[in-house]
Amino acid sequence: MIQITEKQNCCGCGACRNVCPRDCITMAEDGEGFLYPQVDVSRCVECGLCSRVCVYQREEAPPQEEPACYAAMAKDDSLRAVSSSGGVFSLLAGRVLARGGLVYGVAMGENMRSCAFLRVSEADELPKLRGSKYLQADVGESYRAVKRDLEAGKQVLFSGVPCQIDALKLFLNRDYEKLLCVEVICHGVPSPLLWRSYVDEIERKHQDKIQAVRFRSKKSGWRKFGLAIDGTRLHQDQSLSDDPFLRMFLRNYCLRPSCYHCRSKKLPSGADLTLGDFWGIWNSDPEMDDDRGTSLILVRTRRGAELLREIEDSIVSRRMPFALALASNSAYDKSAPRPKERDRFFTDLDTIPFGEMIKKYGALSPKERLKRTGLYKVIKKILP
Ligand SMILES: Cc1cc2nc3c(=O)[nH]c(=O)nc-3n(C[C@H](O)[C@H](O)[C@H](O)COP(=O)(O)OP(=O)(O)OC[C@H]3O[C@@H](n4cnc5c(N)ncnc54)[C@H](O)[C@@H]3O)c2cc1C
Incomplete structure (x- = not known):
């Protein structure tokens, strides 16, 4: 029977839930908003199928020939x-x-x-x-x-x-x-929980319901990631340097x-x-x-x-x-590095207002702010 003792060993793919012949596995959300399998042990017949299909129970293998x-x-x-x-x-x-x-x-x-x-x-x-x-x-x-x-x-x-x-x-x-x-x-x-918190914050701030989202808006070009959100009145289209959700994502906190x-x-x-x-x-x-x-x-x-x-x-x-x-x-072929602040990030998501989360984890760093104004290039030229 599938038992997740360490969260890093479950990718939430749901293969175990799909394969279970007794339908005794459900996927339940944890405090960070990710789904994990939960087994109703009273109905499990120990057939072992859930472990057979687990991606994390497969042995590592050498890469294939070059595609x-x-x-x-x-x-x-x-x-x-x-x-x-x-x-x-x-x-x-x-x-x-x-x-x-x-x-x-x-x-x-x-x-x-x-x-x-x-x-x-x-x-x-x-x-x-x-x-x-x-x-x-x-x-x-x-x-x-x-x-x-x-x-x-x-x-x-x-x-x-x-x-x-x-x-x-x-x-x-x-x-x-x-x-x-x-x-x-x-x-x-x-994390889907982070996304829901972000959507709640935008709807609260603009007093509007979000009706469409594009996570890769190209208003400022393909290379500058952009997130576009549309409501009935709200039309927001922000590039990576303006959007806190994109920044929290690409800084790997969530x-x-x-x-x-x-x-x-x-x-x-x-x-x-x-x-x-x-x-x-x-x-x-x-x-x-x-x-x-x-x-x-x-x-x-x-x-x-x-x-x-x-x-x-x-x-x-x-x-x-x-x-x-x-x-x-x-x-x-490389996993994103785990930031040392990651666990603190999710504790904060649970305890502090979302506006504070944005300031703490989604704001531009002083260097990024300078880069935006063009001053960074000037300073780099002046200083050795
Ligand atoms: C979470 C995520 C991270 C990514 N990270 C990278 C990266 O680091 N480097 C890189 O080169 N490309 C990355 N991509 C892929 C890239 O963003 C495009 O999806 C891909 O290049 C296909 O683009 P397209 O223009 O052909 O089609 P599109 O129409 O843009 O692609 C849509 C496809 O993405 C699938 N898809 C969308 N959202 C999800 C999701 N949440 N989970 C599973 N599948 C989804 C859809 O089923 C569909 O197959 C990532 C995609 C996702 C969803």
Whole structure:
């Protein structure tokens, strides 16, 4: 039976809940807002399936052979504008839907306070899955649903962060020719509780209900992260230097404990394709950068290569050295460092007003403030 004694050894993928034949595992939120399995021991028959599918109980393994690596941009600029990187995910998903397949990905909930996996069968639902949601998504019973669809002979594209792809593969426990797995490179997943607190604070301050969120607004360009929030009257679109949630995320205060020791970064990928941002492309191939979003694509399997070929007329792409792509994207194979203030951060989230949290953990440092005004460059020139 699955027993989480150390939180850093559970990524909340929900494979154990999905595989349990007695339905005696539920996922319950802890004080930081992350989901962990809870077993109803009175109903458990000790079948051991939950431990078999646990990502954290797999042995570490050497990396796979080098995948083919591409920089790519969707030709449709309006698609790139609403995607996080180069808009490749929507093109891949669109192909699968066009031939009657199904796409599983992550959508925001109605009240914009959480996100969860959603099964999409029609192209007009695809925008719900588009764009990164920077909080941990609830998998629910999606792995069971994927299996039902595959057994019914449907084609399925499943997309998520690497531990969710690993979990699906462990849950299925066999290969299906009609399954395509697309993983996104993952920096780590922020706390849903922090996000809810942020949304509450904005709604309180503006006396408005939030109706839409874009975690990767490109108003100030792709390279400057931006978070756009829309209500009935409120329209806020802030870049990293103005948005405290983005800063708390990228300063790593609010990540799931397991993300600081990501198991999936030490296992061979279970995906057919890996997508990410092609950071550093402006140095390595400036023609492939217009600051509106360039995707990194890693092709891992025959099925991945075939699907990518199907969208080649809709993208501008260039083969790139794998090592060069990795050099500017440490999240591919390195876990984010755990800040020493992390535990204090969550104690404070529970005890001090959110405005104080912003001042303490989300404010610009004096150096960042100087950089914004341009004074930093001047001072650097004057001082040795
Ligand atoms: C939490 C998180 C951290 C990331 N960190 C990095 C990073 O450090 N470096 C990097 O290069 N890329 C990172 N990415 C990936 C990047 O932001 C883009 O998602 C990816 O490049 C695909 O972009 P796109 O333009 O092709 O499509 P988009 O339409 O922007 O991508 C949407 C895809 O992301 C999936 N998705 C969205 N939110 C979640 C979520 N919360 N959990 C699981 N899947 C989700 C959707 O299901 C869909 O497949 C991260 C993504 C997420 C969700």
